[in-house]
Amino acid sequence: MEAIINYTKLDYLEYRYIKRDGCNCIEHINFTFTILVVKSGYLNIKINTKNYIVKSNEILLLNIFEKHQCIDCENETEYSVFSVNYFYFKNLLNKFYKNNNILQLNKHIIKNKNIVENFNSLANEFITQNSLKLHHIFNLLLIELFEENIFIAKSLNEYTILDRTFIYIAKHYNKPITLKELADFSKISEQKILYIFNKVYRQTPYQFILSYRVFKSKKLLNKGYSITEVALSVGFYDQSHLHKHFKKHFGITPKEYLLSLSQKK
Numbered sequence: 001m002e003a004i005i006n007y008t009k010l011d012y013l014e015y016r017y018i019k020r021d022g023c024n025c026i027e028h029i030n031f032t033f034t035i036l037v038v039k040s041g042y043l044n045i046k047i048n049t050k051n052y053i054v055k056s057n058e059i060l061l062l063n064i065f066e067k068h069q070c071i072d073c074e075n076e077t078e079y080s081v082f083s084v085n086y087f088y089f090k091n092l093l094n095k096f097y098k099n100n101n102i103l104q105l106n107k108h109i110i111k112n113k114n115i116v117e118n119f120n121s122l123a124n125e126f127i128t129q130n131s132l133k134l135h136h137i138f139n140l141l142l143i144e145l146f147e148e149n150i151f152i153a154k155s156l157n158e159y160t161i162l163d164r165t166f167i168y169i170a171k172h173y174n175k176p177i178t179l180k181e182l183a184d185f186s187k188i189s190e191q192k193i194l195y196i197f198n199k200v201y202r203q204t205p206y207q208f209i210l211s212y213r214v215f216k217s218k219k220l221l222n223k224g225y226s227i228t229e230v231a232l233s234v235g236f237y238d239q240s241h242l243h244k245h246f247k248k249h250f251g252i253t254p255k256e257y258l259l260s261l262s263q264k265k
Contacts, residue, residue, distance in 0.1 A: 012089075013083065013085070014083045018078070018080070019079075020076070020077060021076050026249070026250075028068070029065055029066070029068075030064065030065070030068070033063065033084040035083075036054065036061075036082075038078075039078040039079055039120060040078045041078060043070060045071075046071055047066055054109065059109070061150065062108070064086050067201065080120070084142075086166070086170070092142060105151060106150050114144075122141060158196045162196060162197075162200060164185070169182075173209060173213055174213070174233060179194070193205060210245055211249065217246060218246075218250070227258070239254075
């Protein structure tokens with residue numbers, strides 16, 4: 001049994017309701033700040049090299065660009081996922097902390113009952129409420145999270161470089177991007193940028209760009225674009241190129257993903 005429902009009433013936020021038996025996916029990167037709220041059952045999530053058991057009425061937070069994987073969950077689990085746009089979240093976070101340094105999560109599991117209840121209430125209202133009210137409620141909940149002191153400043157130069165590099169990738173991902181372009185934009189050597197990507201993301205810049213193209217392709221498929229249109233618009237050579245990398249990231253083909261969307265309408 002599986003149910004996945006997507007709502008995108010706000011341009012910076014995607015909400016998904018998921019109910020499924022079991023969870024096992026390949027390791028991947030999210031390009032959003034992700035708030036995962038478990039309503040029933042539990043999830044076993046590996047983040048980088050550490051495992052987290054997220055129980056009923058707990059929240060898991062996933063930082064932007066964090067490698068993670070859902071593993072070995074055979075129970076029926078019901079949970080909500082709030083995915084917040086990178087640029088929107090970063091701007092709000094830095095305003096709250098009055099800090100322009102790169103901010104990283106200090107903890108991943110939130111057990112504060114009031115915060116969990118508030119996010120569950122928001123999930124229940126997401127279908128019926130108008131965009132303005134949802135925007136107001138959700139931003140208040142983000143501030144509640146920030147007040148839990150879950151972030152610490154990362155003033156390390158490498159995080160600043162990666163942040164600047166992603167801005168370039170987000171603008172040019174649908175075109176060929178060379179290592180030299182990224183190095184020149186970040187004002188460091190090609191060897192240095194390769195080293196930083198491998199150290200932090202355990203990926204080359206090219207693999208990171210492919211992951212971002214797949215991430216963008218899924219969003220376009222959700223909006224009703226054809227597989228061919230999506231493949232070309234996000235920078236893949238053709239439909240088969242998208243097919244290969246989409247299946248590698250999500251375990252299903254774009255066609256199978258579109259079929260799953262139509263079955264849940």
